[in-house]
Amino acid sequence: MDEKIAILSKYNFWNGNVPETGFPRHDYTDKIMDYLNTKLVKVLVGQRRVGKSYILRQIASQLISNGISPENIFYINKEFIEFDFMVTYKELEETVNVYKTYFKPKGKFYLFIDEIQMIKGWEHFVNSYSQNFTEPCEIFITGSNSEMLSGELATLLSGRYVKFEIFPFSYAEYLGITKKQKSRQSYMEYMETGALPELFMLPNEETKRNYVSAIKDTILLHDIIQRYNIKDAKLLEDVFIYLVNNASNLISVTNILNYFESKKRKTSYDTLSNYISYLQQSFLIHKVERFSIKGKEVLSGIYKYYINDLCFKNYLYPGFDYGVGYKLENLLFLELRRKGYMVYIGTFRDKEIDFVARKGDRIIYIQCCYMLIDEKVIAREYSPLETIKDNYDKYVVTMDEVNFSSKEGIEHIQAWNFSDIIN
Incomplete structure (x- = not known):
């Protein structure tokens, strides 16, 4: 032979x-x-x-x-x-x-x-x-x-x-491979682990952490450092860490530059911009632009970044303050992308809408937060959607056990049921 x-x-x-x-x-x-x-x-x-x-x-x-x-x-x-x-x-x-x-x-x-x-x-x-x-x-x-x-x-x-x-496992796939039932508890477990397929073949937290670390190192080395002849590998990794720990926040390259300058790290706007682009091209992160709902135009300068899989946060950098609401927002973004939506951060007058998602002729507006714990939080989350007077679907997605009734045409969705309404 x-x-x-x-x-x-x-x-x-x-x-x-x-x-x-x-x-x-x-x-x-x-x-x-x-x-x-x-x-x-x-x-x-x-x-x-x-x-x-x-x-x-x-x-x-x-x-x-x-x-x-x-x-x-x-x-x-x-x-x-x-x-x-x-x-x-x-x-x-x-x-x-x-x-x-x-x-x-x-x-x-x-x-x-x-x-x-x-x-x-x-x-x-x-x-x-x-x-x-x-x-x-x-x-x-x-x-x-x-x-x-x-x-x-x-x-x-x-x-x-x-x-x-191709994305990591969806929540539905997570339920399929773990044999768990759809619930708040299983969604929280999905949020607090990772969704890379081979993670589910590993026996304990330590082996999972080592696996995620090895993936991160391999991507940075083979897909970025060697491919683009990166001179400052430590800076590249630190940019990735910064984006992981600021996922779901509005930031600019200038914000990142100021952060590193405050740490006495020498770099430049162009270097940081290039490093972020390389991280995007390797699919480690996703950049989302802002969209003016009134002006119907994309706004530049300030963006949100989301991690391709929360395993990088959960296993590698868990010590940094990063609430459930931010992780929820990251998961909803990934699910919208899995379903084929183009996703933007919405702005309308002086308010921010977490997601404006478009697929074909369908447009949906989405606000998300951890829980609607009181009237003040309810007003804060519903108010941006109430100001938009068109007839497109509007949702508030949370981790509440109780399913709230519709308000001003805005529907409340429990996170573990989110995929059902965007198919």
């Missing part, structure tokens, strides 16, 4: 081998399978360890269940050291040719490539294979950098790919 085939056989579905597919994530696989039998390249993007590889293998397994021969499915994961020989797109093509020569797949074959951005010039390979009408091939790829679809690839594949952003 060819040496490369022997290596590849460990990770493919050939000869009765069944690679691990993990917890089923139907919300993603169903959407991706809707694009099956098209020439569109299916691109899965997201932070490292959010489960992109599992989803690829779940799709491959589903194809086999639907009657596709395992030998017509070829899977490569560039993160595995066995594939270190595959540095450029030419070596990728040579490997695919070894596979085709050995198995001689009849009809269409399905190509799955994990972390393809680690292969130099990969876009040339994808462009060529996706447009080869003499040899049917359907391509699924993943990457851990949001910029992988910019520049040359965007030009080469303009209109010929479909992108899916």
Whole structure:
């Protein structure tokens, strides 16, 4: 057997081998399978360890269940050291040719490539294979950098790919993998842990903390420091820590610059702006712009940042003051993004609306807080929504055990039921 085939056989579905597919994530696989039998390249993007590889293998397994021969499915994961020989797109093509020569797949074959951005010039390979009408091939790829679809690839594949952003487990997926029931208690537990799939295979808090720390270090080193030739790695990590501990707060780059200057740390506005951009591109954080509801325009200068997974806060930096309300806001943002909404921070006159979310023709306004403990808090949370006189849906989302009745057309939603109203 060819040496490369022997290596590849460990990770493919050939000869009765069944690679691990993990917890089923139907919300993603169903959407991706809707694009099956098209020439569109299916691109899965997201932070490292959010489960992109599992989803690829779940799709491959589903194809086999639907009657596709395992030998017509070829899977490569560039993160595995066995594939270190595959540095450029030419070596990728040579490997695919070894596979085709050995198995001689009849009809269409399905190509799955994990972390393809680690292969130099990969876009040339994808462009060529996706447009080869003499040899049917359907391509699924993943990457851990949001910029992988910019520049040359965007030009080469303009209109010929479909992108899916993969997030950590949703609350519904958390319930599925833990076998818990929907309740305030289970939602609090979801909030106080993390939602990266492999966390649920670890036995205790210490191993989870070590795992999260290793992920953070890997992303900072491989996806940012090495990729962008970062000179001050400590500053990069400190910027990440600052954003983690100020998630859900309105901040500007100037705020961050002033903070580091107060700590006698030398840096510049441009350096901080670049570091924040790199953290965004690696999907560790998400920047949300403000939107003027009255002026119908995006406002620049001040933003909110949200963590891609609360595990970074819960396991790495728990000592900093960070209330339940801020964590709740972070979770609601992630759920809106999972459901495909564009999300903004709303401003109307002198008031702030936590979220203005848009998907297609639907617009919803959302306020969130920990609990509506008295009339003063109720007035504070409902007032911004009451000033908006249009007919779009308006919600206040909290962790209250009691479900409050509607007020001025504004509906109260318990956080653990939030996903039900944004589908």
